[in-house]
Amino acid sequence: MLGAVPGSGAAERVLDAHLRRLEDGLADARRELSLIRVMIDQREQPMTTTPADLRLTVPAEELAAALDAVRFAVGGDPEAPALAGVLFEPDGPVLRLVATDRYRMALAEVSATAGPDRPTCGAIVPTALVDALRALLGAGAAEVALTLGGGLVRAETGGHRIEGAALDFDYPDHRVLTRLEPEHRIDLSAAELRGAVETGATRTLPSGPNGADCAVTVLTLTADGRLTVAGPDSGPGSVPGELRVAVNRDFLLDALRAARPEQLVLELGGPIAPLAIRTPGRAGTLSLLMPVRVPDLG
Incomplete structure (x- = not known):
């Protein structure tokens, strides 16, 4: 790197590539820690679940890509708690993911198979649970079963299960901007x-x-x-x-x-x-x- 021709930009490109690898590694580490925290919370404070309103089966690889596409836009302002997570919004044959911090918005869609009654039930999945879910998807399973309803979000894949409370807020209408x-x-x-x-x-x-x-x-x-x-x-x-x-x-x-x-x-x-x-x-x-x-x- 130091032997590169001056002015060629080679050294800067090597440093940029190294920085991107570090950023990706840090993101992976954060997801793993979130998964560990959620699992510890479940062991120490087990939840009493209620009958689910909606069960979805989605391809794990598609869901992982969708989470990667929207995670950067999740809000972190304590004065806007409704934005501290990702909206999981079922819409016919797809599950739409939405994240925004009011300065930017990211959306992604995943193909989904719902139960026969197909009720409409969305949920705001809090950031920690989003990161734990993303870490769980790295286990190599082909599909993940999502359950939304009763104020809870549950994900099951590859013999593992995580769950947590959804955020109890109204999410802003994203359709105005997408139209x-x-x-x-x-x-x-x-x-x-x-x-x-x-x-x-x-x-x-x-x-x-x-x-x-x-x-x-x-x-x-x-x-x-x-x-x-x-x-x-x-x-x-x-x-x-x-x-x-x-x-x-x-x-x-x-x-x-x-x-x-x-x-x-x-x-x-x-x-x-x-x-x-x-x-x-x-x-x-x-x-x-x-x-x-x-x-x-x-």
């Missing part, structure tokens, strides 16, 4: 966009959670359909047909890491509309980032 029609759709390489955002210019603005300062990336869609990262001193676009959208840089990188495909579809509706990131081939999987208002962008 918005974008003005522009751009197919692009995920790696190229991630590289451009990681190395591109940013602005520091008080637009993070609780008004904290954060790095903001300004994406520019040129009149000929090219997406670029705007420079640090760029003002309002003066080229006809040019569109600029500002988003929290860290949130954008989180969404790109969660998507993990080779190609992405970005949907833009304007400077004040959410930026949508879709995964080709997975119609129900997308991330939405709320735009950041930058005064000199108009």
Whole structure:
């Protein structure tokens, strides 16, 4: 690494790859600890379960991928306790997972087989139980049986079972944002966009959670359909047909890491509309980032 040609960027790429491996390892360790905590709680404080309202069977691999796609957007604000988990929302032949912290939202769908009565019963699964479930899915079983109802969430797979209380709150309606029609759709390489955002210019603005300062990336869609990262001193676009959208840089990188495909579809509706990131081939999987208002962008 130190022997790389100066200016080639090889050293930076090695460090970035090492950082991603560390982040993935830390996420795995957190999931394992959550699973251990849930199992200890169940042993020391066994729950008395009630008859379930809904039983679902879902492919374990699909559910693991869906949890990975939405976990980054779970809220952590104690003043918004309803957002401290993932919404499990049955919808016909699919189970939809939704997470949001009000600044971003992530959705993913899993094919699901329900019982004959197919009652409608969703549940907000708390963060610790979400992480424990994700760790349990690494055991190699093909399917997982989910039970939602009576204020409880239960998962059974590979001879193991975990359960816990669902969050007793009303979840915000996510359909309002998902029904918005974008003005522009751009197919692009995920790696190229991630590289451009990681190395591109940013602005520091008080637009993070609780008004904290954060790095903001300004994406520019040129009149000929090219997406670029705007420079640090760029003002309002003066080229006809040019569109600029500002988003929290860290949130954008989180969404790109969660998507993990080779190609992405970005949907833009304007400077004040959410930026949508879709995964080709997975119609129900997308991330939405709320735009950041930058005064000199108009």
